[in-house]
Amino acid sequence: GIQVEQSPPDLILQEGANSTLRCNFSDSVNNLQWFHQNPWGQLINLFYIPSGTKQNGRLSATTVATERYSLLYISSSQTTDSGVYFCAVPDMRFGAGTRLTVKP
């Protein structure tokens, strides 16, 4: 199956900082999604982004399918952005995630 690698594994930011999370995948995909798991364990779908760029408020995502990676950008981070960010590829297999901690 497709292998998914996310980096960095952990990220600590000061409130207001920007960050970029990366997801590499081992084969062509026609589906890629980003999720946020908040500190209470709830998993929220952020983006469905098999290719191109999408934006939703302070978050945006870009997938370059030909180069097999996707990026999640968080601008002006807030403490509520803390949690684990996952990317998932076809058949919804997840990477190990990036744990983000935003400090006030």
Place this chain on the structure above:
Amino acid sequence: DAGVIQSPRHEVTEMGQEVTLRCKPISGHNSLFWYRQTMMRGLELLIYFNNNVPIDDSGMPEDRFSAKMPNASFSTLKIQPSEPRDSAVYFCASSQTGFYGYTFGSGTRLTVV
């Protein structure tokens, strides 16, 4: 829309007992997924259904685990007999065909003592 509904939210059981986890997908979604999340192994896909038919159960850890989807609005994941290493959070998710509109339930935290 009430979202994906899982029950129970928490389950504590003794080793050797049968455990049944339940999931009601979003109406109109025709794909349903079961996941297990642990610190050691992260989020693992156990099985997924499309139009009530199991498509891929390669993630089911062993014969003690079984999943059914008797109709479009209900699925169960059963563990029999349960073991302490089955302790985890089990998530159910549903989506429209093609993985679009993917939504997770709140999960069931299972503890086997």
